[in-house]
Amino acid sequence: MKSFKLPYIILAAGVFILIFNIILGGSLTSKYSEINGSYKTNKVEVNVLNNSNSLENSSFSQDDMQHLQKFAFKNTTTAYVAEKKSSVSYKNSHSDAEIYGISDKYAMFHQIKLKSGSLVTPGDKNELVAVVDETCAEALFNNDNVVGMHIELFNQKFKIIGVIDSDKSILQILTENGLGSVYIPVEQMLLYDMDSKITSFEVNLSSSGTTGQNISKVTEALTSIGKSADNYKIIDYNIEKVILAQKDLLMVFILGIVSILILLLAVKDKSVYICSMIKSDLKGNYLKDVLRMRSALVIISVVEIALLVTFIYLIWVTVKFNIYIPPNFVPSELIDTTFYSDLFKSLIQDKVRNVGYVPTYPEMKLNLLSIMQNISFSIELLTGFPLYFLALKLLKLKEENVFKTLLYCCILLILLVILALIILLILKMPITINVKGVILVFTFIFLTLLRYLAIKNKIYIDNKEECI
Template sequence: MKPAQSAYPAYLILALGILVLTWSTVLGSSLPAKLAGLGGLHKANKITATWLSNSNQPEEGSFSLKDMRQLTQYNLRDYDLAYAMEASTSAAYQKNQSQAQVLGVNDRYDQFHQINLRSGYFLTFEQENQQVAVIDEDLAQALFQNCNVVGRKIELYGREFKITGVAGADRSLIGTLTDRGYCTVYIPAKILLELEADSRITSLEVETKDAGTTGLNAAVLETALASIGQDPANYKIIDYNVAGLLMEQENLLRNFVAGTVAIVILFGLLRRKIRGIYHFCRLRLRDKYWSEMIKGDAVRLMLGMAEILALVAVMLLLWKLIRFTLYIPPENIPDELIDVSFWADRFKNEIQAWLQSAGYVAPPGEVQLNILNTIQNWNLFLNIFLGWPLFLLGLYQIKLLKEKLLKVEVFCSVFMLAALSLGTTLLLIIKMPPVIETGEVLLVFSSIFLTVVTFIERRTADGEFISEKSI
């Protein structure tokens, strides 16, 4: 006699599918929150312009302190703005030395970036001409073997800088992935320009007052650049409002997939419920009039109609929950549906931008944004093309084994709660904000539950109003 096939592999595949679906939901919600957290006081309400170092006019393409003062006093006087430049040198204290990334910044830089000061304070406007520095805790440990170093001095470029603050290192997943392997020192931009003859102010950040997608933020910044004689084409401009919107949109798309699965299943149940009532009425009307059928089976018909109305209400509620307006950047939309020249120009512009940005070094904020976008893209891909296939494959194998519906439902419910707890714990471990959207979790749970009911126990899911034998 052939031994019974083990159900463990099928349940393992099912568990992996549920784990991927649950984890992608938890992680997806935390990524936009992390982006906002990395933006300091202004969060994602900022727009940046970074000099493409390989532009046609390399020296004229970067900013000067005079440009920054002009923007502050005139074109961008109603906006907070920060600017920065990068260099690298050796930081020393007595016999201890460590390679360091030096960021020359103004006093508003910490309002646009997450700089968690462990002690002291960030650079102030009054210290613009002073040799002061804020160092990170890694450099403090490397030079002093402790972090209580506010008021002490380090040597940069052969000069002494007084330490005014110590910034905590970012130990989160994003901080680890964007770590360049160097310690970080913040000093006034004016001082760095004096010490580094070849240094240039290459990055400008401006707060935004329009959270929409109208292009107003970019227009304001491009006008400001033109006012100081700069060509906006020589800069990479990123509106973080739009970047955050696009990142959140991937979460909405993931929710749309889960909700659509639930709606399709509910529509199947609705169709079968209506068909059941139709067959019931046809059978009753063979030997009864409408009035007799309604009088004798009023309760049964009322319950059937109530179930239909409930299914329709749930479908409408789900649709209201998952629908969203898809945003596509205007530069990616042709004027005509089929426009070969548009796509040819887009391809040519992409090639030109790639050639122009050869040697371009993204600033820290842009690197973090790129990492977050990459994680979010993979998160959506794995949710749709790994999570759902694994889940459905596991259900198919379990159906072949003729497992009981209640057993599968209990397993899915318990494992999803366990996966949700595990996902939250992992977020805390990798120091990502544990954002749990109740609506998103319920969407995934309802999609899983309805799929199990329909897939495993078809007759139960058919919702037959009445069987032929009962007539």
């Protein structure tokens, strides 16, 4: 009994890894866009490196921001922020929190969901107002119904005008540092905390392709205000999303290529069978007589081959994609030792510049999503496929009935898709189904099952004696 169940248990495990990671990949990509607010990933972010020569010279003033908005990024939305850890209090309650001095467009670049009240608006820049998250509200007031209350920060009383609903997804749990967050107008933070500096800004720039034009534009903008790009980490999230989504596309591509190879083998088997049959008949008959005797079979076989080729083409159209490789990783000539030497040096220099760099909290979330995508891709490639093909091998050795196995897989796939969606709901992740990916998983499983099991049961190959 155990030996009977084992192949099916392994098959279920392999199929679950394949289907879950395809669905998870789409959810991670969707979350990547979601946490960037209404502009999603159509933005470039500039952060001061912690080890820059002089934070005083590398940080930005409001005059710098106004200059960028007026000239370099005219008619383009820009947001900037000053941040630090500080103590917040209400009467006898005290709590450490992440303080963000934000410009009025900050919320357009980040996922900020209000539970009550309002966000910082352009009219609030001269007002002592604050927006707190649930964590901070609970720490100071033991409840989140605090709109209209006051907190003390930088020896000033700030009126709470809004409460932010905390992100309860697995992403928040993994990046949680236990501190609440307080958002105040950046003008007030710079006025009442002399140590505060604007260390980050974001600009809404849609994808300009994959040639780094957005980063070049930002670099030129920094130069226009007397800043060196070497002192900043510049991130084009248009490109970052392309790189993240490639893992999904690559996995679907692998599933599609394996399916295409199986179909090509089926075309070869059918072609070889027809040719060998005609060749055998030609030993005692003329070609025209053979074609007349076998006309029905030849026509059916040609139609079958045409359908297989059409299916191959449709799969290829579905799975093909343009892989992105950063321009600085592509040499003008295949063999260019100088290029590779310079590339290696630049990578080392980037590592040195980034030593001690602490990513911002939003950037940390985005980095974690990228890591989760890499882990998902690795598990699918190194565990999902081996388990699945091991199960097929065991089923083939046991000579399991192909129709029984196909029925089991059909029911299994439906149940596993539902299970994957339930897991995403539990993890509070977006439900975004990669339809192409799911269809390719179904196609891949159906074709591999037929190839590995049906050949033994002589389903793919017509019985020659029945054709005579």
